[in-house]
Amino acid sequence: MNESHPLLEMRSVNAHYGAVHALKDVDLAIYPGELVCLLGGNASGKSTTLKTLLGMLIPTSGEVLLDGEVVTERPISYRVKKGVTMVPENRRLFKRLSVKDNLELGAYLRKDTDHINADMERVFELFPRVKERLSQKAGTLSGGEQQMVAIGRALMAGPRVLLMDEPSMGLAPALVQQNFELIQQIHEAGMTVFMVEQNANMALSIADRGWVLQTGRVVLDDTAEKLLAHPDLRTSYLGGKES
Amino acid sequence: MTTTAGLLIRRVPAAWRRVVRIGALGALGQVFISLSGMPVRLDVREIVVPILSLGYLVVLAAPLVVGVLLGRRPEHSGFLANPPSNRDLVIGATTGGLMAGGGLSILALLLAGFDLRDPLINWSPQLLEFLSFGRGTGAGFIVWLVIGAGLGMVGGTLRLATSRTQKVIMTMALTVVAAAILESLVVDLVEGVKLEALVEWMYAPRGGVTLLGAAVLAIVSGVLSFVGQGRIKTVQARVQAMEGPKRTRVNLTLIAGVGVVMILLPLLVGKLTNELLANVGLFVLLALGLNVVVGLAGILDLGYVAFFAVGSYSTAVLTAATSPRIAPELPWFVALILVIFIAILVGLFIGAPVIRMRGDYLAIVTLGFGEIIRLLFLSDWLSGWFGGSQGITAIDGVDVFGLLTVDGTNPRRVFYLVLFFCAIAIYISWRLERSRLGRAWMAVREDEPVAEAMGINTVNVKLMAFVVGAVLGSFGGAIFVAKVGSVFPTSFLILVSIIILVVVIFGGMGNIFGVIAGAVVLIGVLGGPKQPGLLVEFSEFKLLIYGALLVWMMLARPEGLIPSARRSRELHQEEFLQDAWLRGEIDTDESNDPQTAGPTQTTDSDGGP
Numbered sequence: 037m038n039e040s041h042p043l044l045e046m047r048s049v050n051a052h053y054g055a056v057h058a059l060k061d062v063d064l065a066i067y068p069g070e071l072v073c074l075l076g077g078n079a080s081g082k083s084t085t086l087k088t089l090l091g092m093l094i095p096t097s098g099e100v101l102l103d104g105e106v107v108t109e110r111p112i113s114y115r116v117k118k119g120v121t122m123v124p125e126n127r128r129l130f131k132r133l134s135v136k137d138n139l140e141l142g143a144y145l146r147k148d149t150d151h152i153n154a155d156m157e158r159v160f161e162l163f164p165r166v167k168e169r170l171s172q173k174a175g176t177l178s179g180g181e182q183q184m185v186a187i188g189r190a191l192m193a194g195p196r197v198l199l200m201d202e203p204s205m206g207l208a209p210a211l212v213q214q215n216f217e218l219i220q221q222i223h224e225a226g227m228t229v230f231m232v233e234q235n236a237n238m239a240l241s242i243a244d245r246g247w248v249l250q251t252g253r254v255v256l257d258d259t260a261e262k263l264l265a266h267p268d269l270r271t272s273y274l275g276g277k278e279s
Numbered sequence: 280m281t282t283t284a285g286l287l288i289r290r291v292p293a294a295w296r297r298v299v300r301i302g303a304l305g306a307l308g309q310v311f312i313s314l315s316g317m318p319v320r321l322d323v324r325e326i327v328v329p330i331l332s333l334g335y336l337v338v339l340a341a342p343l344v345v346g347v348l349l350g351r352r353p354e355h356s357g358f359l360a361n362p363p364s365n366r367d368l369v370i371g372a373t374t375g376g377l378m379a380g381g382g383l384s385i386l387a388l389l390l391a392g393f394d395l396r397d398p399l400i401n402w403s404p405q406l407l408e409f410l411s412f413g414r415g416t417g418a419g420f421i422v423w424l425v426i427g428a429g430l431g432m433v434g435g436t437l438r439l440a441t442s443r444t445q446k447v448i449m450t451m452a453l454t455v456v457a458a459a460i461l462e463s464l465v466v467d468l469v470e471g472v473k474l475e476a477l478v479e480w481m482y483a484p485r486g487g488v489t490l491l492g493a494a495v496l497a498i499v500s501g502v503l504s505f506v507g508q509g510r511i512k513t514v515q516a517r518v519q520a521m522e523g524p525k526r527t528r529v530n531l532t533l534i535a536g537v538g539v540v541m542i543l544l545p546l547l548v549g550k551l552t553n554e555l556l557a558n559v560g561l562f563v564l565l566a567l568g569l570n571v572v573v574g575l576a577g578i579l580d581l582g583y584v585a586f587f588a589v590g591s592y593s594t595a596v597l598t599a600a601t602s603p604r605i606a607p608e609l610p611w612f613v614a615l616i617l618v619i620f621i622a623i624l625v626g627l628f629i630g631a632p633v634i635r636m637r638g639d640y641l642a643i644v645t646l647g648f649g650e651i652i653r654l655l656f657l658s659d660w661l662s663g664w665f666g667g668s669q670g671i672t673a674i675d676g677v678d679v680f681g682l683l684t685v686d687g688t689n690p691r692r693v694f695y696l697v698l699f700f701c702a703i704a705i706y707i708s709w710r711l712e713r714s715r716l717g718r719a720w721m722a723v724r725e726d727e728p729v730a731e732a733m734g735i736n737t738v739n740v741k742l743m744a745f746v747v748g749a750v751l752g753s754f755g756g757a758i759f760v761a762k763v764g765s766v767f768p769t770s771f772l773i774l775v776s777i778i779i780l781v782v783v784i785f786g787g788m789g790n791i792f793g794v795i796a797g798a799v800v801l802i803g804v805l806g807g808p809k810q811p812g813l814l815v816e817f818s819e820f821k822l823l824i825y826g827a828l829l830v831w832m833m834l835a836r837p838e839g840l841i842p843s844a845r846r847s848r849e850l851h852q853e854e855f856l857q858d859a860w861l862r863g864e865i866d867t868d869e870s871n872d873p874q875t876a877g878p879t880q881t882t883d884s885d886g887g888p
Contacts, residue, residue: 090732116734124732130725133718141722144715145734193733 049098076249119196131175142192302375305345306382316401325487346434376431454500471547553690560697568751574789576744577724582649590756626749670767787839
């Protein structure tokens with residue numbers, strides 16, 4: 037684990053949807069270069085955590101810190117500019133726009149053309165197939181290619197930390213496998229990744245550390261190996277999928 | 280064996296049920312159209328002299344359409360059924376046509392026997408006269424049966440021909456009808472180039488194409504269509520395959536060509552046609568403005584007329600000497616600059632509350648604002664400023680550098696003014712579509728939450744769309760004032776919003792050329808809210824036809840006349856999916872990827888670098 041100060045941090049965050057207490061005193065810290073995952077069953081508060089980190093939701097109490105700076109009340113655009121980017125659940129590409137448009141929209145807030153072009157080249161290096169499909173409409177790509185574009189689009193924002201919302205959601209097994217390989221690949225290229233997942237085995241197989249969230253509370257916080265070895269991780273904490 | 284037999288027995292009635300259903304719908308349609316009064320009213324307009332008038336064309340269309348529909352391969356819950364044998368097909372189509380024609384036969388009998396004129400104002404002796412060809416009810420009864428069956432058969436048989444023949448026949452028929460509909464335009468144009476002799480044989484003295492003219496037109500268009508088929512597509516494909524400067528050159532040449540035609544056209548035609556052109560241009564301008572809002576940013580604005588009204592009234596107040604409260608009597612072009620600012624303010628003012636809503640709610644609120652603006656101009660409260668229901672009259676035209684004045688008395692000049700602003704609007708739309716803002720609009724239209732997650736300030740971006748739409752709409756208003764010389768609240772009814780929207784939808788949302796084509800077809804041929812089109816006789820039935828066209832469009836071609844590729848893909852996504860699913864290319868996990876083919880998936884998983 038990196039001992040420097042965290043890149044993205046949540047300090048005793050509480051969030052509400054009306055009367056529903058969605059997050060209860062959640063503490064998270066993501067350090068530079070890490071690949072970490074947040075596990076949890078349905079309605080455990082995973083998405084709420086993600087929304088709070090990105091700024092789609094302002095918590096009722098607690099703080100969100102980006103590189104030591106309090107950004108709790110800052111808008112999404114500010115955080116995106118400062119290096120927090122999300123890859124939405126189910127890819128959610130702009131299907132009727134070209135791949136190029138999709139990538140350029142990823143860099144929407146940036147104005148430094150040279151750096152944008154450099155980042156575009158970097159995406160092509162990572163995913164050469166994307167370059168071949170540049171003028172095609174994103175919706176016509178295969179599932180695997182769409183994933184590359186989704187990640188590429190996020191990378192175009194020049195992020196320091198990538199938030200991945202349920203990368204395995206609604207995908208065929210072969211594509212889930214591939215998606216996790218892509219995540220590992222960008223992680224190995226130096227990206228800090230925070231992912232939210234239901235598929236515990238898959239996520240923990242590539243993650244360094246993980247948290248388990250249950251009804252809005254962090255109930256486990258450990259390294260990936262220990263979490264994997266935890267006897268009743270699934271039955272007691274992840275909505276009893278196996279029961 | 281018994282099950283097979285059972286299926287067979289069940290299948291025959293299914294096919295017949297279809298015939299009866301479509302035939303009955305045709306008959307109902309016929310009766311409805313007849314009782315709407317359309318045929319009688321349109322009978323005065325000749326299409327081919329002396330055999331076919333527009334009135335008869337309208338009623339004859341029904342059995343023909345029934346025949347064509349029955350000639351199609353039947354579809355059962357999304358699957359194409361086995362095609363019927365040729366004999367069955369022709370028999371079915373003939374029967375359907377017979378039923379459709381029969382509707383009129385029965386109507387003729389009823390007309391002769393009963394008097395229902397009280398609720399149905401078109402239940403008139405004229406209709407009976409029309410339906411019986413002036414030869415007595417019995418003759419009418421028989422003739423419609425025969426005509427119906429005949430047209431049904433023709434329609435059905437058409438489907439048996441090769442697609443090439445079908446196209447040739449369609450082109451021939453459409454050319455003759457178009458020649459008749461565009462008569463005033465063609466005659467005007469021909470007179471402009473002093474070639475009257477060329478068309479004297481073509482058009483009858485009292486309107487309509489002559490038999491000789493029809494025959495020549497049909498043959499020429501038929502031959503052209505036969506020879507030309509496939510070539511246009513080849514040329515299109517070749518242009519599309521071009522890249523970089525070559526493509527740009529072709530595009531520039533095309534644009535220059537169209538520009539030259541648009542500049543020369545008004546010189547060749549007379550006052551009435553110029554008036555028509557100016558009206559069409561005005562609606563092109565308005566539709567382009569609404570297209571930014573609806574087509575690019577995906578905001579369904581049902582109150583677009585508000586911006587048109589604001590543009591009109593502010594121009595009137597700023598330029599007219601007769602303006603009730605303040606009358607700065609500014610020159611039109613100076614006023615226009617202020618009008619732009621006013622439009623921006625109003626766009627922000629209306630947009631700010633509206634933009635935070637989504638979908639249906641947004642549409643309803645914009646509808647409300649459209650009416651509120653009109654009622655404000657009408658109200659006693661502001662009548663000191665805007666004249667209330669009296670409006671503002673006697674407004675001078677546009678004074679162009681003291682050289683000439685553009686006003687309603689000279690439609691040619693008005694057209695040039697409109698053309699100038701259309702060119703600006705086209706350029707703005709075209710540039711915006713390719714700009715950063717344009718991309719943001721499309722992102723918001725495609726998936727608003729994701730656009731937001733990418734840091735796009737969706738509220739600002741949507742407001743910008745509203746403002747651009749407002750400015751283009753106010754241009755329309757400013758020209759409108761210069762053209763008609765007066766403003767009244769009644770010029771800004773909801774109907775105007777609806778018609779502009781129909782133009783955008785009909786032409787193809789999000790596509791500049793589609794929008795222009797939509798305005799030319801709808802406003803040019805059918806006419807605008809108050810402006811007559813080429814088919815003046817239609818004006819009474821304009822809304823009926825607009826409605827019918829819109830419904831048909833939504834069913835048959837939801838992407839519009841000239842769709843943007845993007846739009847078309849979205850709307851036919853389901854079909855793509857279904858087709859792919861039928862080919863066994865999609866597994867259920869991947870149902871949101873239209874074109875994921877099975878084999879590609881396997882290559883994908885090891886295709887990463």
